[in-house]
Amino acid sequence: MRLTILGSASAKPTIQRFNAAQVLDVNGRPFLIDCGEGTQIRLKMADVHPMRIQHIFISHLHGDHMFGLVPFLSTLSLHNLLSPIHIYAHPDLEKLARPWLDYFCRDLTFPIHFHPVNPRACQVIYQDKSLTVTSLPLKHTVPTCGFLFSSEDPYYHLIPHCVEDYRIPIAAMNVLKSGADYVCADGRVIPFREVTTPPRPPKRYAYVSDTAYKPSLIESLQGVDLLYHEATYNTALEDKARQRGHSSARQAALIARDAKVKRLVLGHFSSRISTADQQQSLLDEAREVFPDTSLAHDLSVFEF
Amino acid sequence: MRLTILGSASAKPTIQRFNAAQVLDVNGRPFLIDCGEGTQIRLKMADVHPMRIQHIFISHLHGDHMFGLVPFLSTLSLHNLLSPIHIYAHPDLEKLARPWLDYFCRDLTFPIHFHPVNPRACQVIYQDKSLTVTSLPLKHTVPTCGFLFSSEDPYYHLIPHCVEDYRIPIAAMNVLKSGADYVCADGRVIPFREVTTPPRPPKRYAYVSDTAYKPSLIESLQGVDLLYHEATYNTALEDKARQRGHSSARQAALIARDAKVKRLVLGHFSSRISTADQQQSLLDEAREVFPDTSLAHDLSVFEF
Helix, strand or coil: CEEEEEECECCCCCCCCCCCEEEEEECCEEEEEEECCCHHHHHHHCCCCHHHCCEEECCCCCHHHCCCHHHHHHHHHHCCCCCCEEEEECCHHHHHHHHHHHHHCCCCCCCEEEEECCCCCCCEEEECCCEEEEEEECCCCCCCEEEEEEECCCCCEECHHHHHHCCCCHHHHHHHHCCCCEECCCCCEECHHHHEECCCCCEEEEEECCCCCCHHHHHHHCCCCEEEEECCECHHHHHHHHHCCCCEHHHHHHHHHHCCCCCEEEECECCCCCCHHHHHHHHHHHHHHCCCEEECCCCCEEEC | CEEEEEECECCCCCCCCCCCEEEEEECCEEEEEEECCCHHHHHHHCCCCHHHCCEEECCCCCHHHCCCHHHHHHHHHHCCCCCCEEEEECCHHHHHHHHHHHHHCCCCCCCEEEEECCCCCCCEEEECCCEEEEEEECCCCCCCEEEEEEECCCCCEECHHHHHHCCCCHHHHHHHHCCCCEECCCCCEECHHHHEECCCCCEEEEEECCCCCCHHHHHHHCCCCEEEEECCECHHHHHHHHHCCCCEHHHHHHHHHHCCCCCEEEECECCCCCCHHHHHHHHHHHHHHCCCEEECCCCCEEEC
């Protein structure tokens, strides 16, 4: 997995930090998470072609997490996209977006499927053969879900030169990829361990934004490879954080520590945390609790 | 007047060129013209504080000219703006924007006045003591208006040190500013020409985007100080331009030449005009017809 931050601001964007958006690359497929204003520009800067995105996950219906969505879809239509776009979000999104799409993108070239996400349930909202996305109900001022991306590689991978060396018949391939030896018609046995590499190790990424400190998340986040957790404020502003359904950097680090995650990335910074000193101090507060913490910056990349 | 280009792309934004938006400074007051996605970011880059904007003019309801509007208004509310915002646009804008404002900006801190613009009429749509804005019906695929900004300074300006030197009474000030001498109670005459500087010369700016070649505009544009005219395509693509309700650079220059404007700025470039060579060739085509032509770039400034 490779996470690219497209926007790391909270409500008020700045020149350096656009509103919330990121793209998670899972074995070469990009998944868009939130879509603040200017997401399509940041995608260009991150060198992700918009046409490669098929699935968009929106955490909640605050403008700073979705004002870039209709513009992005509009541009896809100008590119004559044909394949469907799937959007996973609170059911209100479709009611809000449809009239705009009908007006501004009259000749939309592709179908859009809105998949309503129940903001109160921890549910599988997307699944394919190697990736599962689960909703994580959060504690914000409006219904909000984080997302847990779990990739599992179900297949052994054939080593290209072995196909010829072992004269592997077509019929054997799926058997070997499933992790079983293949017995040929002539009795010859092809051992899967000799001709394949093992499945890629499973990876898990959790996106947790926006939320007040919510220790009940810890169970779902146990041992994830990377946790992105909002850290709108510093410790001194924890009262304000609680009132506004946000977290401090220290609280994000407590979640990371208690869930024993491998790495923590903080984002969604208040415009009060604007200078390098303020950001360093926010990072220091988190690192006191959980040392392997990084700050998100627009266009920064985390591979894991 | 000072024009700052905020976005100079046509429908598909690029990293260098955001969607249409510009800010016209008239004697220190900023007027926003169109509001494509990311306008609030570009305003920051241009060092224009969003709270200083009170009037927004939207030429037409294509997304690339207004997707930045609701995000911009949302940010104004986060800044706790109190004074009203006036928006001049096709009447459909209010129908489209209100449900989003009601949903995403529930506690909007300021009133918004939508002023419907009749896209078929050349009408005064805004007027104060020194500025008049007139709509200019254009020829596009949807109802579209350009805008003509005419500033006229009705007042002479008191020279600060003269107020003391001539012992100008408060009651005399408006008389002198109106361009008349003042006779004091003791019979002493204060000659307005000695204590004031003359009114600023009138200035006119015309915004013409989006439109097919429309020679009937020439009369309204006679002698304007600066004409911004869209030039989506080059001469080779004039057929496409006509079909899509756009102009070539050459056609924009013909309008500028025939209206005897003082200076022409071209913008709204197709994503096909992306390289420096293509842009230079587009500029060359215009300059053959009207030499005093410049290309708009995001954040470029034109003073006049």
